[in-house]
Every structure is written in structure tokens, then in C-alpha cells.
Amino acid sequence: MGAILSFFKSFYSEQTFWKEAESIDFDLTPKTEIPARLDAILKSLKEYKGCASYIKDSISNPSPENDSKTWKNLHPCVLEIRKFYEISLEIGIAFSLMLESSFYQIVKKVSATDVVTNLDSQRPDLENLAEFLEFCAEFDFLKVGNPSLQNDFSYYRRSMSKIKGSTGVLIL
Numbered sequence: 001m002g003a004i005l006s007f008f009k010s011f012y013s014e015q016t017f018w019k020e021a022e023s024i025d026f027d028l029t030p031k032t033e034i035p036a037r038l039d040a041i042l043k044s045l046k047e048y049k050g051c052a053s054y055i056k057d058s059i060s061n062p063s064p065e066n067d068s069k070t071w072k073n074l075h076p077c078v079l080e081i082r083k084f085y086e087i088s089l090e091i092g093i094a095f096s097l098m099l100e101s102s103f104y105q106i107v108k109k110v111s112a113t114d115v116v117t118n119l120d121s122q123r124p125d126l127e128n129l130a131e132f133l134e135f136c137a138e139f140d141f142l143k144v145g146n147p148s149l150q151n152d153f154s155y156y157r158r159s160m161s162k163i164k165g166s167t168g169v170l171i172l
Contacts, residue, residue, distance in 0.1 A: 038135050041087055042142065044080065050148025051077055055155045071159075078156050081149055088143075091136055098132065 051073045058070040106125050119126070143149060 041084075042135070042138060045084065045139065045142045045146070048077075048080065048146055048148060050146075050152050051155075052148055052151060055151070070155075074152060074156060077152050081153050084143065084149070087139070091139065094132070095136065098129065 051070065054066075054070040054073045058066045106122050106129070109122055
């Protein structure tokens, strides 16, 4: 937050900014829906259940049957975890590009002369930025709040190192 404020300070004095910001009438109408792809990502992250019971059985009662059952259920989960990881990378790239181009241009345009008028003209861009940040925050919250993601992937990595170490060959 402090970095954002210092970024704004470079365009105008703090007193002018806060005086003009107080006079803005923010429209609190509902924002447009998140695009379908992003909505589907959040939905799959919310619904991720994991393989805790299979992993627990495999650890507490090691047997080829339990290991097979665990792997059968773990493999689709690991593919989904990989999808979440790739989405995280995409978010990082998109955020960097947004900051380099769009955000800087928006702040420059908004701070040019009359802040109130310029905010109204840049409203769609600001709403897109806010929607993107909202998606990022919810994605991170769901990702961090679901321990099954980390536990499933940790079990997968441990198991893969055991398989590779015992045979010298990686089998999927």
C-alpha cells in the first residue's frame, strides 16, 4: 500500500490528491462477471478435495493394493495441481505486463489534470484492474487455505523420489 501511495505522490501533492479523492462519487454498481475461464479456475480450486484418505491409508497400511489405489486417485489431483501452478505463472506474467503498461498509463492519465473527470473516463480500465486484483487475491486465498494441495503434492514428490531411487527409472 505504501508503494502505491508513493507512486501517486510523484504525480501530485498528497494534500491535493486527498482533497480531490474525497469529492469522487464512486458508483457502487455490481461489476461485470469474471470471464468464464477464471470463474472455472476458482470453482475447481474451491471444489478441490484431495486424496488425504488414500494417502493416509497408504502410509498407515503400506501394501501394493493401497499404493495402487492411492496412485490411481492421486494422478488426476497432481495434474490439477500442475494446472493451478501454471495459472499462478500466468498471473505473475499478466500482472507484470499490466503494471508495466496499463497501470502506469492509467495513473498518468488520471493524474494529468482533473482527477475526478479523469477517473470517470478511465473507469473501465480501473474496473478491469480491480477485477484482476480481486481474482488474484481470491485465487491465492483459496490456494493457501486448502492444505490438501500441498499435502497431495508433497506425497507425490516423496513417492516419486522413492520410485526413482529404487528402480533408477521414473515411471508414471
